[in-house]
Amino acid sequence: MIARLSLFALLVTLAACRTGGDEAAPAASGEAAEQAPLPTDVHSYAKPEEARVTHVALDLDADFDLKELSGMATLTFEAAEGAEEIVLDVRDLTIEGVMDASGDSLAYEVGESDPLLGAPLTVQIPESGETITVRYRTSPEAAAVQWLRPEQTASGQPFLFTQGQAILTRTWVPTQDSPGIRQTYEAEITVPESLTAVMSAEGNGDDPVASGEGARTFGFELDKAVPPYLIALAIGDLEFREIGERTGVWAEPTVVESAASEFVDVDAMMDAAEELYGPYRWGRYDVLVLPASFPFGGMENPLLTFATPTILAGDRSLVSLVAHELAHSWSGNLVTNATWDDFWINEGFTSYFENRIMEEVSGPEYAQMLESLSRTGLDEEITGLDEADQHLRLNLVGRDPDDGMNAIAYDKGALFLRTMEEAAGREAFDAWLRGYFDRHAFQPMTTDRLLADLDANLFKGNPALRDEVNPEAWIDGPGLPANAPRVESAAFARAEAQAEAFASGTAPGELETEGWSTHEWLHFMQSLPGELKPVQLANLDEAFGFSDTGNSEIRFAWLKTAIANEYDPAVPSLELFLTSQGRRKFVLPLFRDLAASEWGKPIADRIYRAARPGYHFITSDSVDDVLGVNA
Incomplete structure (x- = not known):
């Protein structure tokens, strides 16, 4: 076993050295370097030790x-x-x-x-x-x-x-x-x-x-x-439009101009990311806007993020997704989960990093809204997961790695980093995280190796700090530990007040919504009563045009509300939304909600027959399971 692991470590080091020159970072030193060998990847037949x-x-x-x-x-x-x-x-x-x-x-x-x-x-x-x-x-x-x-x-x-x-x-x-x-x-x-x-x-x-x-x-x-x-x-x-000296966008000709306009803040995001956690090591950073069937919001492919057109809202309100994919240039692409059991090392770090970028670019209040929305979604998702799937470190033997692609990896992971930041102080935490990316650049990472690095660096000489953070409770425990922080958003408090006013009888046109961001609208809808009368839904839609909005996030939230209340007038908008894009984040929850009621089941079956041929396998495979479709 020792000889086998030593060979593997040698091969990993050789691979890192292939990056050449000062692009290759030094291996972790001291305690972190001696701990936590790489595990066997149960999702691959490869025998890399041979x-x-x-x-x-x-x-x-x-x-x-x-x-x-x-x-x-x-x-x-x-x-x-x-x-x-x-x-x-x-x-x-x-x-x-x-x-x-x-x-x-x-x-x-x-x-x-x-x-x-x-x-x-x-x-x-x-x-x-x-x-x-x-x-x-x-x-x-x-x-x-x-x-x-x-x-x-x-x-x-x-x-x-x-x-x-x-x-x-x-x-x-x-x-x-x-x-x-x-x-x-x-x-x-x-x-x-x-x-x-x-x-x-x-x-x-x-x-x-x-x-x-x-x-x-x-x-x-x-x-x-x-x-x-x-x-x-x-x-x-495809056509290309330059944004900055090292940034640009690729898209189909009828989309490329609007995409370039939407992504004008990418250079500012790049500057913020580098100021936080070190140099961007990949050369260019371009974005490819794909056709609507792309199953994800974005995919962090090096040098060329693949992105869904559903983020083209026309007002740059959904470009935090680009900040997320850009952050992957450090967390995920530079330092990568060694197996899919530790997927949170990619996504939790990236979600935290994304929020820090958006804080620098758009201000603390904007970042607070993003973090609050993530926490709401995380709390909801936890209630539907088995306890074993609520851990950051997973056991996916015999399972599809996609089972780990949920709010636990993204949002619980980010909260863990936020907890360490608050316990250690931002300055000390940022110094550790920047060093982490340098120490492990172009290398695979496991949870055990991460813990070793924390003990050798952030927690070194400070057992009280380690006890306060309690990393094992986060990594191998269900739910959220008691020390999980919760961000309060003043903007969301105002949105909640308007939702309460509507529930108390205030007409939608009299609500104070001028200048609201996408995130305030989403929180407003999350704060509405669970049961709404058809006339209330009709008044909301007439006042704010939710069924026809081109903002995919707002439309998705509206359609979930409509399905929950079995609101027939929203079905044409629902059908158009499900047949015109294939982003799994939107498609899967809507079909799941439809399938949960006798009212929604026939609607789901009818729409899915038309929509399925245009979906990517990743999306259709997930929906097949929900609807019991045998492809």
């Missing part, structure tokens, strides 16, 4: 007629002495052959397939050289790859995008698909000549090369090692 992928080179053609990516992946690896095979993760890939660097065939075997994990691809290690090349093609139903028809896009052109988190990269790239196995990558992607390819790498916007009749090839490279879920590709009718 042979570990360090670099991926893709050469792929995108066929929109067949809905397949086909070509080669050349993998560079490091192997232990005497190792005879390397094990990769694949799911729904057709493997056409595996070769060594000379083009000679290598023996390989695709093992038994699991519906969640896919199958192991075991390849004979060549007698010489450190690369293998896998020739393959993807399935049209590859879970990570969504092929959009022209009618599903704003431009009327076909579109492709990938979404690898958590364990879906194996459906389009044969590699070791574990967040603890960081890899550099390069790619040549051949697409129809009318379309543009972009990736989470350097090369976006560079001149493509003609590749035969009707096609062109785009080249990309990322020389900083990342977990494989961050390898991302999009292909479509």
Whole structure:
């Protein structure tokens, strides 16, 4: 066991060093460096202690007629002495052959397939050289790859995008698909000549090369090692608009101008983030606004955040999502959860960091509203979770890692950091967090390693501080510990007063709502009585236009209120909302609420039949479970 872990630690260090120069941070020292070895990733077949992928080179053609990516992946690896095979993760890939660097065939075997994990691809290690090349093609139903028809896009052109988190990269790239196995990558992607390819790498916007009749090839490279879920590709009718010297936005032509206007504060967010926790280490920071079926609000792919168009509210009121994805450039992309049991290390840190960015950019009151909304959502979600799923550190053996993508990871994790900040003082906590990112840059992280770092640094010599924080209660205990802070928002107190006035009979038009932000509207609706009469709902909608608003967050909150009160006049707005975007944050709760009542079940079934073909697998798979659909 000791020799096995030592080899793994060596390989991790080598991978970090591949980032080159002063980009590679020193390993953690002292006590933290000696504790907490990396655990086995139960969601990967890889055996990195025997042979570990360090670099991926893709050469792929995108066929929109067949809905397949086909070509080669050349993998560079490091192997232990005497190792005879390397094990990769694949799911729904057709493997056409595996070769060594000379083009000679290598023996390989695709093992038994699991519906969640896919199958192991075991390849004979060549007698010489450190690369293998896998020739393959993807399935049209590859879970990570969504092929959009022209009618599903704003431009009327076909579109492709990938979404690898958590364990879906194996459906389009044969590699070791574990967040603890960081890899550099390069790619040549051949697409129809009318379309543009972009990736989470350097090369976006560079001149493509003609590749035969009707096609062109785009080249990309990322020389900083990342977990494989961050390898991302999009292909479509795309244009670019510059925001600042190192920031910009990609989107379809009819969307790109509004997106650039919406994201004008990105440079200020970058400045705030760097001032807080150190330099941005990835070069550029661009945002790609995807078609509406993208299942997440945003995905923190390095250099190129993938974002939902549902944040384009027209008033820049929802751009805290960009602050969240930007913060991932430190927490998640730079320091990554080693396995999905510790997903909170990505999202809890990022949610805390996001709030600090927004405090710097938009002021303390704005940040207080964001934090208060998160706490309300967390309190609600905890009531519906098993106690074991209320821990920050999870046990996801035999389960989909997506089960851990909830408010516990995001908001309980952020509250834990807020608790440490309040106990240690902001200055001391910020110094620790900045040092944490430097000590562990480009490395995987576990909860045990994090605790060791806290003991070696933030808590060192101060047992009273550790006792006050009580990290074990946060990490391995259910619910929220007694020391969980609760932020009070003066703006929300005013919104609550207006909700009380409405409940007492004040007409909506007489409420004091002028100048309200999105967050005040959301809190207002959260503060309304649970049961509302049809006339009250009609008056609210007439006064404030909730059913027709282009602000997705406000419309979502309104539709949840309407469903809870079985309000038929809101059903057309509900149907349009569910069939025009596929963001799981909105789609899943609305279908879940509909399915909970006899009134809503037939509405859910009817709408889902129309909406499901346009959803990404991540969204449809979740809703299938709620509605009992057998795809």
